[in-house]
Amino acid sequence: MSELINNREHRQKILKEVIKELHEGKTVEEVKAKFAEVIKGVSAKEISEMEVQLVKEGLPIEEIQNLCDVHAAVFKGSIEEIHHPEEVPGHPIYTMRQENKAIEEHIENVIKPNLVRFKGNDSKENIFTLIADINLLWDIDKHYSRKENLIFPYLEKYGITAPPKVMWGVDDEIRAKIKDIKLSLTSYKGNKDEVAEKVEEMLIQIKEMIFKEDSILFPMCLDTLTEDEWISIYDESDEIGYALIAPEGKWNRVRVNVEQKAKEEINNTVDNGYIKFETGILTSKEINYILNTIPGDMTFVDKDNIVKYFSQGKERIFARTKAVIGRSVENCHPPASVNVVDKLVDDLRRGKKDSESFWIKMGDKYILISYFAVRDENGEFLGTLEFSQDIAPIQAITGEKRLMSE
Template identity: 75%
Template sequence: MSELINNREYRQNMLKEVIKELHEGKTVEEVKGKFAKVIEGVSPTEISEMEQQLVKEGLPIEEIQNLCDVHAAVFKGSIEEIHHPEEVPGHPIYTLKKENEAINKYIEERAYPNLEKFKSEDSKENITNLIEDFNLLWDIDKHYSRKENLIFPYLEKYGVTAPPKVMWGVDDDIRSMIKDVKLTLMNYKGNKDEVINKIENTISQIKEMIFKEESILFPMSLDTLTEDEWISIYNESDEIGYAIVAPEVEWKLKRINIEGKEESKGEIEGGYIKFETGILSSKELNHILNSIPGDMTFIDKDDIVKYFSQGKERIFPRTKAVIGRSVQNCHPPASVHIVEKMLEDFKSGKKDNEDFWIKMGNIFVLIRYFAVRDNLGNYLGTLEFTQNIAPIQEIEGEKRLLSK
């Protein structure tokens, strides 16, 4: 047994050296040749543990993220297929894989041919076709959002934090690249080579992410999560939506009674809540909060997500898997420092609120954060309130009569 442990530790140390030497500037082929025997038969779990250890030793998530593509190239073809994703129609992993197939098929059958036409002639028609392609490829955002908001929280509960953070960062890079391609095409000024380069790089990144998901994330997740957790992921997937293709059938392992239990949980356990200015039942309070036109999320003094509203005008996806999760893990790595600085200011009393606003297509999103304190000024947590204020901005004059 000690020999197995030592061999495993040796390989783990050598795997870390692969990443470090790449970081120091060595080529993929140089590293792959040197460590060919070491990486033979590497499993997704070992790669996960390697990244986790690198983070613990102080290597920033951003550096692992920057090496992610090279990392994947080194291990491509060497990852042992010891965990086979479920091939049951309707299972969350089955659906994710089907989406990857549809995305890859669209790229091969539509995006690539349209790119070749553009290379031959940068006509208005060919530009329009590429814009349509990337409008459809933006659907990939739903695919990424489901794994970030549903699968990642469960992996974190088992101590698997580094791979999700790295992958989330790359997801955001791909989102940005798709937006950039669309913007460049819509404002095309004859910069043909630049457009071609951006499109090819974006498609390459999308394909690399498909490889990383199916070779590393999916097997690791299937090996880690329980059936009950997959059921929870299945039950909440519809809220976020699907990319290009929807689930073929309902997953047969879905437990119907779980949904009913969760829906009535507040009413059974809540009773009545007495406030300084009145009394409300848990049912009344729940529906009052869900009637407010905006999203509300509350994190406690320890930065743990404890509640979110489920109104009809939700802007950003929230799933029940987020409850009990550290708020730092609910944000992409690139924006975590902003969240931490804001919370630091709230906890110290330097600030009581902070506002942000962004444009998302036809909506104008106002995101407000409020420090929640008790009567003595002690910090209890932070309330986030998000609202589409575009309709409010359009208000003019006065309205004194009921709408018809």
């Protein structure tokens, strides 16, 4: 038996059976007992390979996602201890682990005690306290956004696609639950037990995600990403922000990204020249600042569905990081919306549509999101332009304005 357990292919086969048996309805304890010896010492990398293989064999991402928390419970305590290069304050993974600690402390020391008070007495004071706790917990969105927009693109480069898709789907479930709980509390209708149950379920799912990140995702990333890639992640993290804490000082990076330096030198040379258009000439610097001055977010995806460009205005609506450049547009959206994205781009490509628009409320903002097919003079499809704009100020316009403001 030990020879079989040490056989990589055999263990991979057994690990897939674990998930499939859970899918068929067996309990966590039944599966864990049956495969106790096999899963002992299983690595994060093997779990990743298992999920990739399951997707290749046709198991939908949503199925793995639904089993994600159970799957984590099966492997909890059995994942091998993996030694990595020393993590120092400021390193992206160090910061993410510190965020996870802060989130756990907020759950254990603040939300749970206040939830107990709410369950005992659903007074206005206790409701408002819980709302404040949940509002602060929403900071977790920044943690998840950095993970999805900065770390996942690099994992995809190395062919690691299934775990990020599963994890992103669960992140969105947690986001949705936080929003639903906040709505339930702000429009409280006396359904104390129902609200408390929602909060408890959400907290369990968040703690399971913390376990999956600390035990599976982070070790996998440290094994896979290069120093230069971590530098890029570090440099772009501030744009998205952090959850509950700030990084502990600056990360003293060891290496210089020689490739990036070369690109910067080339770009500096280009800045001194002009680019000719049909209706004029501009320098690349002028083009860059013109696009960034337009009041809205622009993203261009080429005909092969690869993200090629995004603008960086002063007041961005949606977070974008440089890691998205060169990434497939399908991997830039949550799994639940991929089908909509695919259908939209296909309609634009085939000429069924030239544009499509959506509009959503985001706090005080009213966001118009428009997609346009970009075609050349012969009608050949070159790609898709996404333009997002806060139209609330435009909708508020009344009457006429003929004089310049002071």
